[in-house]
Amino acid sequence: MPERDLIDQFDQAIDALLSGRPETARFDPELATALVIAADLRDLPDPNFKARLKGELMPTTTEAPVATRHSVVPYFVVQGAADLIDFLKATFDATELVRFPRPDGTLMHAAVSIGDSIIEMGDSSPQYKSLAFGIHIYVADCDAAHKRALAAGAISLHEPMDQEYGERSSAVKDRFGNHWYIATWLEGGPVRPGFRTITPYFHPVGADRLLNFIEDAFGATEFEEVHRSPDGKIAHATLQVGDSLIELGEAHGQWQSMKMQLHLYVDDCDAVYARAVRAGATTVEPPADRPYGERNAWVNDPFGNHWFIATPKA
Amino acid sequence: MDERLLIEAAQKDASRFADLYEANFNRVYAFVSRRVGNRQEAQDLTSEVFHKALANLKRFEWRGAPFAAWLYRMAANAVADHYQEKAREGEFPTEEISDDAMADAERRASLGQCVDRLPKDQRRVIVMRFVEQRSIREIAEDLGKSEGAIKQLQWRAMQNLRAQMHA
Numbered sequence: 001m002p003e004r005d006l007i008d009q010f011d012q013a014i015d016a017l018l019s020g021r022p023e024t025a026r027f028d029p030e031l032a033t034a035l036v037i038a039a040d041l042r043d044l045p046d047p048n049f050k051a052r053l054k055g056e057l058m059p060t061t062t063e064a065p066v067a068t069r070h071s072v073v074p075y076f077v078v079q080g081a082a083d084l085i086d087f088l089k090a091t092f093d094a095t096e097l098v099r100f101p102r103p104d105g106t107l108m109h110a111a112v113s114i115g116d117s118i119i120e121m122g123d124s125s126p127q128y129k130s131l132a133f134g135i136h137i138y139v140a141d142c143d144a145a146h147k148r149a150l151a152a153g154a155i156s157l158h159e160p161m162d163q164e165y166g167e168r169s170s171a172v173k174d175r176f177g178n179h180w181y182i183a184t185w186l187e188g189g190p191v192r193p194g195f196r197t198i199t200p201y202f203h204p205v206g207a208d209r210l211l212n213f214i215e216d217a218f219g220a221t222e223f224e225e226v227h228r229s230p231d232g233k234i235a236h237a238t239l240q241v242g243d244s245l246i247e248l249g250e251a252h253g254q255w256q257s258m259k260m261q262l263h264l265y266v267d268d269c270d271a272v273y274a275r276a277v278r279a280g281a282t283t284v285e286p287p288a289d290r291p292y293g294e295r296n297a298w299v300n301d302p303f304g305n306h307w308f309i310a311t312p313k314a
Numbered sequence: 315m316d317e318r319l320l321i322e323a324a325q326k327d328a329s330r331f332a333d334l335y336e337a338n339f340n341r342v343y344a345f346v347s348r349r350v351g352n353r354q355e356a357q358d359l360t361s362e363v364f365h366k367a368l369a370n371l372k373r374f375e376w377r378g379a380p381f382a383a384w385l386y387r388m389a390a391n392a393v394a395d396h397y398q399e400k401a402r403e404g405e406f407p408t409e410e411i412s413d414d415a416m417a418d419a420e421r422r423a424s425l426g427q428c429v430d431r432l433p434k435d436q437r438r439v440i441v442m443r444f445v446e447q448r449s450i451r452e453i454a455e456d457l458g459k460s461e462g463a464i465k466q467l468q469w470r471a472m473q474n475l476r477a478q479m480h481a
Contacts, residue, residue: 007469011450014468018447034472037479040422041444043347044429049357050339056361057331057368089434096434101458 006030014038067095067113067197071242073263074200075308076121077131078176081107084121087174088112090152091145092137094119115139115197120263131306132177132258134201136247138191142184146170149180157254167192179258194223195245199238200262202248203255204303207234210248213301214239216279218264218272220246242266261306269311273297276309289313318376325372334381335364340426341382342389345419349393349409359392366392386411386419421479428478436471439464 006028013027013035027035078084088094094112102108106123113119115138124130139145143160149172150156157171157179169183181201185192204210211234214220223238223245233250242265251257266272270287277283281299284306289295296310320337323330342363347356366388374384394408409415429440435457442453450468454461 003469007465010469010472011465014443015449018444033476033480037425037472037475038444040425041429041440043344043356043422044426044441044444045340045343045347045360046353046357046445047441049360050343053339053357053361053364054332054335057335057364099458 010034010038017042067097067116067118069118069265070196070244071265072200072244072246073117073265074119074133074135074198075261075263075306076119076133076176076178077124077128077261078121078178079124079130080176081110081121081123084174084176085110085112087149087152087154088114088119091149091154091180092139115191117196117198119198130176131261132179133260134179134181134203134255134258136181136183136195136199136201138183138185138189138195138197140184140190142168142170142182145182146172149174149182154180162186177258179255199245199247200260202246202257202260202303202305203251204248204257205251206303207237207248207250210301210303211237211239213279213281213303214241214246217276217281217301217307218266219275257303259304259306261308263308263310265310265312267311269295269297269309272309273299276301276307281307317381321371321374321376321381325374328368328371331368331371334367338382338385339364340423341419342385344422344426345386345389345415346393348418348422350396355396359389359396362392363389386416425475425479428475431478432471432474436467436474439467440471443468 009027010031013031015021017035017038076084082099085094085096085099089096089112092114094114097111097113097118099110100108102123106125107121109120109122111118111120122128146156146160152174154172154174157173160168160170160182162168166187167183167185167189169181172180172182174180179201183192184190185195191197202210211226218241220239220241223240226237227235229235229250234248236247236249239246239248246262249255264272273283273287276299280302283297283299285296285298287295287297287309294310294312296308299307299309301307317337320330320333324334339360343356343360346359346363347353350356350359363385367385374381390409390411394406397406429437432440438457439453442448442456443450448456450461450464454464457464459467
C-alpha cells in the first residue's frame with residue numbers, strides 16, 4: 001500500500017480510537033503494531049500535569065529558568081528564519097515558542113526561548129531587510145556549545161578561552177552573519193550575576209554617541225563603569241534598560257558595526273517614542289495599536305539600528 | 315546514578331526528590347491510569363502517591379527492593395481507597411501486584427519515556443493528538459502547518475515509537 005494511503009488510514013484508525021467508536025473499517029495489517037501503541041498513547045500523561053506536580057512537590061527547588069519577555073528582546077531579520085531556528089535549537093537548545101509562516105513558507109514571525117530569554121525573528125522581505133546581530137549568550141558549557149555551533153554550520157571567530165574578566169568565552173559567526181559571543185561565567189556561573197542568558201552587543205563606529213543616544217532616548221543607566229581603551233574610546237560598556245542589559249564597545253578588528261533590531265518593551269510607548277525622537281531617532285512608523293496586542297512605534301537610531309518601542313495592550 | 319544514593323540524597327534534602335520523581339513519574343501514572351476511569355482521576359491519584367511518597371520518604375528503608383516497588387504498592391493502595399470511597403460500601407482490598415501487572419505498567423511507562431525522546435515537532439503532535447485529544451485540523455491550524463504535514467509527523471512519530479519499543 002502506498003505510504004500516503006497508510007498515513008491516512010492510520011489517522012482514521014486513531015480518530016476511531018480516540019472517539020471510542022468501534023473499529024468497523026478494515027485496516028492494513030501493517031498498522032497493527034502501530035495501533036497497539038496508539039491505544040496505549042491514550043493514557044500518555046499530560047506533560048503540563050507532570051511539570052505542575054513537580055512544582056507542587058518541590059516548590060523551593062530551582063529548576064531551569066523560565067523564559068519571560070524582558071525589556072529588550074532581539075528581533076532577528078534574516079533570509080531563512082526557519083534555518084536560524086534550527087541553528088538555535090542545535091547550538092543553544094532553544095525551545096520554539098511560536099511560528100507564523102506566510103503562504104510561501106517563509107516566516108512572518110517566530111520566537112524561541114533560550115535559558116531565561118526570548119529571541120524573536122522573521123524572514124527578510126522588501127520592507128524588512130536582513131540585519132546582522134551581535135549577541136552575548138551565557139551557556140552551561142562554552143566549549144561544548146562552541147563545538148555544536150560549528151557542527152551546525154557556524155565558523156569560529158575565536159576559540160574558547162578564559163578571559164580576565166571572569167568568563168570563558170568564544171565567538172562564532174552563523175551563516176546569516178550574526179555573531180554569537182558564547183560565554184560561561186566561571187565564578188558560580190553559568191550566567192554572570194545581573195545578566196540574562198542573552199544580551200545584545202553593539203560594535204558601532206562612535207560608541208560614545210550610541211551610548212549617549214540609548215541613555216537619552218530610553219533612560220538607560222550604566223550598569224558598571226565604562227572601560228576605555230588608551231585612545232579614550234569605549235572598550236566595553238554595559239547599559240541597563242528596564243530589566244535588561246545592552247553591551248557595546250567601539251568597532252575594531254573583526255568586530256565591526258552591524259545593524260540590529262530590538263523590541264523594547266516600555267510602560268508608555270508614546271512617551272518613550274517622543275523621547276527617542278528628541279534624542280535623534282528617525283520615525284519609520286509612529287505609535288499605533290497593532291492587531292497582535294501591542295501599541296508600538298518603529299524608530300531608527302542614528303546608526304541605523306531598528307527599535308520597536310512597544311507597550312503591550314492591557 | 316545508583317538508586318540507593320538518589321534515595322539517601324532525597325532523604326537528607328527533599329529538593330533532591332526531583333530525581334526520583336523524574337525516574338518514576340511515568341511508572342506511577344501508567345499503573346494508576348490503567349485502573350481508573352479518566353485522566354482527571356489518574357492525575358489526582360498520581361499526585362496523591364507522590365505527595366505521600368515525599369512525606370514518608372524518611373521512613374523508606376533500603377532493603378534491596380527497587381524504589382518503584384514501594385511506589386507501586388502505594389499506588390495500589392491509592393486505587394483501592396479511591397474505589398472504596400466511590401462505592402461507600404463493600405470491601406475493596408488492595409490489589410496484589412502480579413508480575414504481569416508490573417510488566418504492563420513498566421511497558422507503558424517506557425512508552426512515555428520514548429515519547430519524551432521523540433524530536434520536538436513529533437512529540438508536540440503526539441501530545442496534542444492523544445493528551446489534548448485535538449483533531450488533525452486543529453493541530454495544523456495551531457502549528458501553522460498543513461493537515462498532511464501533521465498526519466505525516468504523527469506517522470513518523472509512530473514509526474519512531476515502534477522502533478524504540480522493539481529495540
